[in-house]
Each structure stands twice: as structure tokens, then as C-alpha cells.
Amino acid sequence: MSSTTYKSAKDKYAAYGVDTDKVLENLSSIPLSMHCWQGDDVGGFETPDAELSGGGIQVTGNFKGKARNIAELRSDIDEALKYIPGKTRLNLHAIYGEFGGNKVDRNEISYEHFKGWVDWCKARKMGIDFNPTYFSHPLAADGFTLSSADKKIREFWIEHGILCRKIAEKIGKALGDTVITNFWMPDGMKDSPADRLAPRKRMEESLDKIFSVKINPRYNRDSVESKLFGIGSESYVVGSHEFFMGYAVKNGTLLTLDSGHFHPTEGIADKISSMLLFVPEILLHVSRGVRWDSDHVVISDDPTADIMREIVRAGALKKVHIGMDYFDGSINRIFAWAVGMRAARKALLAAMLEPISLMRQAENSGDYGMRLALSEEARSLPLAEVWQEYCKREGKACGLKMLEGIKKYEDKVLSKR
Numbered sequence: 267m268s269s270t271t272y273k274s275a276k277d278k279y280a281a282y283g284v285d286t287d288k289v290l291e292n293l294s295s296i297p298l299s300m301h302c303w304q305g306d307d308v309g310g311f312e313t314p315d316a317e318l319s320g321g322g323i324q325v326t327g328n329f330k331g332k333a334r335n336i337a338e339l340r341s342d343i344d345e346a347l348k349y350i351p352g353k354t355r356l357n358l359h360a361i362y363g364e365f366g367g368n369k370v371d372r373n374e375i376s377y378e379h380f381k382g383w384v385d386w387c388k389a390r391k392m393g394i395d396f397n398p399t400y401f402s403h404p405l406a407a408d409g410f411t412l413s414s415a416d417k418k419i420r421e422f423w424i425e426h427g428i429l430c431r432k433i434a435e436k437i438g439k440a441l442g443d444t445v446i447t448n449f450w451m452p453d454g455m456k457d458s459p460a461d462r463l464a465p466r467k468r469m470e471e472s473l474d475k476i477f478s479v480k481i482n483p484r485y486n487r488d489s490v491e492s493k494l495f496g497i498g499s500e501s502y503v504v505g506s507h508e509f510f511m512g513y514a515v516k517n518g519t520l521l522t523l524d525s526g527h528f529h530p531t532e533g534i535a536d537k538i539s540s541m542l543l544f545v546p547e548i549l550l551h552v553s554r555g556v557r558w559d560s561d562h563v564v565i566s567d568d569p570t571a572d573i574m575r576e577i578v579r580a581g582a583l584k585k586v587h588i589g590m591d592y593f594d595g596s597i598n599r600i601f602a603w604a605v606g607m608r609a610a611r612k613a614l615l616a617a618m619l620e621p622i623s624l625m626r627q628a629e630n631s632g633d634y635g636m637r638l639a640l641s642e643e644a645r646s647l648p649l650a651e652v653w654q655e656y657c658k659r660e661g662k663a664c665g666l667k668m669l670e671g672i673k674k675y676e677d678k679v680l681s682k683r
């Protein structure tokens with residue numbers, strides 16, 4: 267039974283030509299990919315006490331209860347999922363394999379290490395996305411991986427990239443689904459290089475080798491992610507935006523746009539419609555940069571709303587893969603997952619509830635005042651009521667119930683670790 271508040275909200279949207287029931291139906295089928303690495307501060311399970319190191323990214327904070335092994339991470343994800351409505355995928359990094367306490371180097375990983383995840387996700391009807399891990403490793407410690415001047419180092423990482431694509435293909439096959447594998451390499455320099463070109467040439471060559479291995483695109487597609495700067499690579503990042511935009515366009519890979527990887531006032535929303543003319547699909551890393559590339563938890567802010575609006579307005583829901591990428595170790599990590607995933611989906615809902623037909627009509631007739639007025643009115647339509655109805659239909663707790671639930675888990679589980 268729909269609540270009377272929902273019914274009244276539905277009427278208000280209907281006056282603007284928007285059918286909320288239809289929107290809610292469509293909303294559920296749009297997948298959001300949840301990053302496993304929020305659960306343990308990008309540590310992974312290569313060793314019992316693995317920690318993020320190098321790679322120009324950093325997690326700060328030491329909130330109690332970080333997942334220390336796969337069982338804990340899975341339990342935490344299950345808890346988070348109780349509050350996350352809609353279709354959710356799980357985004358895994360290569361360092362999250364089940365290595366069973368054995369030393370398995372990055373050029374030795376295989377599908378077997380991820381089969382457990384496949385079974386786990388299958389049971390939850392979740393798809394999987396994948397990432398080679400080009401950081402937290404001795405051969406990445408000098409700041410260069412695929413673009414290293416040392417051939418042996420390049421070859422090691424090329425091997426890793428190829429293995430990851432093969433693993434992803436098998437995961438895709440096992441799930442009857444397409445895995446999106448994202449390539450992000452931290453390569454760069456703290457201070458101004460004397461030669462910006464040579465590492466970029468080497469990066470291109472290495473990627474060409476990785477992508478020359480034939481993989482069935484039905485089961486795996488590759489994406490490449492750029493970055494403006496990182497910690498320790500402030501002056502030069504080999505894989506800049508121009509580098510990867512060029513690479514993706516030339517080679518037909520997907521392009522990853524991470525909302526924290528551009529100049530502080532530069533959003534990624536306006537890039538979507540342009541890039542989709544030149545690359546087949548886009549992968550988004552929805553994040554929240556604060557001053558520097560800080561990967562804060564996604565919230566219902568304007569940049570997130572802009573991104574979702576642009577996807578919907580461009581009719582690109584099938585061509586844009588939406589993933590999360592943030593990591594905050596200073597707060598309850600279940601909150602981090604739930605808040606960020608919910609904020610992203612709520613922004614998607616808001617975008618789908620826009621009176622877009624009326625706005626387009628106004629635009630097409632040159633009535634830009636009407637377009638402006640409509641978009642402004644839309645901002646105060648009762649989104650919260652529709653969101654609550656959505657959570658209810660999905661059987662997910664909302665509001666205070668969610669907060670209490672997660673706190674209970676903190677007391678019962680996280681604080682005991």
C-alpha cells in the first residue's frame with residue numbers, strides 16, 4: 267500500500283508530466299557498482315595486514331572495525347546492502363582475491379582466486395566489475411608501472427593487466443554478464459619531469475600489448491582512467507585526461523571519468539555527451555573531491571546531481587556504467603557505503619523525475635525563461651517522498667531506521683574486531 271504522502275507526491279509530479287511509478291520501475295534496473303575497497307581502506311588480502319601504499323592515493327582515518335579478511339568484508343557488504351536499494355554490482359580489485367594465506371604475486375593471479383566472489387555474488391544476483399591493481403607493490407614503489415623505463419617492470423605489469431582481463435572474462439562468463447575492467451595506473455612524478463613524452467609513449471605501448479590479447483567483449487570490456495595529479499605525482503601524471511581520452515578514442519576502449527580527477531571547479535557532467543560521440547561507453551567513478559583528490563563519501567550535492575541529470579538527459583543510461591570510488595577510514599565504513607550508494611541513486615531518481623519533456627518543449631520553442639522556471643520548480647518537488655516510497659518497495663530501511671540498524675551493527679560487530 268502506497269502512503270498518502272506518496273500519492274500526493276505522485277500527483278504533484280504528474281502535473282509536470284512525470285509518472286513516478288514508471289520512474290521507480292525503471293530506476294531499479296539501473297545498476298550501480300559498489301567498490302569493495304571502502305570496506306578495508308584499499309588494503310586487499312595479499313597479506314593478513316595489507317595496507318594501501320603508494321600509488322598517489324591515500325586513505326586517512328582509523329575508525330574501529332575495518333574488515334581484516336574476506337569473511338569480514340563480505341559480512342560488512344551484506345550489512346550495507348540492507349540499506350542500498352536497486353540493482354547493485356560489486357567492484358573488485360585484483361588484490362581482493364582469495365589467496366588462502368599464500369603469497370600470490372600480481373603476475374600469478376588466476377580465476378581460481380576470484381571464484382569464491384563469483385559464487386558469493388551469484389547468490390546475491392550481483393554482477394561484478396574488476397580492476398588490475400597497479401599500486402601497493404614493490405614494483406610500483408618508484409612511481410612508474412606500465413610506463414617504467416625498466417623493461418622488466420613494464421613486462422611484469424603488462425602480465426598483470428592481461429591476467430586481469432582473462433580473469434574478468436571468466437567472471438563474466440560464469441555470471442552470464444559483462445564485467446567492466448578499469449585500468450588506472452598511478453605513474454607520475456612529484457616534480458616537473460625533463461621528459462613528459464617518453465613515459466607516455468611507453469604507457470601507450472604497454473597498454474597496446476595488454477589490449478592486443480583477444481577477450482570476448484560479451485564478458486569483459488576495458489576502460490581507462492585518467493587523473494590530474496596524485497599524492498607524490500603532483501607535477502606530472504602519465505595518464506592525464508588528454509592521454510586517456512586520446513587513447514580511448516583511438517583504440518575503442520571505454521573511458522573512465524572520475525569526478526575527483528579534474529580541476530577543483532571542473533565537473534565531469536558536461537564531458538559525458540561529448541565523449542559518448544567518440545567512445546562506445548563510459549565508466550564513471552562517482553566520488554567527492556574536497557580541495558585535493560580526497561575521495562570523500564558521495565553525498566547529494568550539485569556535482570552528483572549534475573552527473574545523473576546529464577546521463578538521463580543524454581538518454582545514456584545503457585552506455586554509462588556508474589561506479590563509486592571513494593574511501594574514508596575515519597567513519598563507520600558501512601555508513602560510507604550506504605550513504606554514498608544511496609546518495610548516488612537518489613540523484614539518479616531526481617534526474618529521472620525531472621519534467622524533461624516540458625523543458626525540451628520550452629527549449630525547442632525558444633522559451634528559455636520557461637525552461638529555467640521549470641527546472642527551478644522541479645527542484646522543490648517532493649523527491650523525499652518518492653525516495654521513501656522507493657526504499658519501501660525495495661524493502662530497504664530508510665531514515666532513522668537505517669541509522670539505528672547500522673549503529674547496532676557497529677556495536678555488535680565492528681567494535682568487537
Ligand code: RNT
Pocket residue numbers: 303308323397450491493524551559591
Ligand atoms: C585513483 C583512482 C582509482 C582508485 C581505485 C582504488 O585515483 O581513482 O580508480 O581509486 O582503483
Ligand code: ZN
Pocket residue numbers: 450491524551591
Ligand atoms: Zn577512480
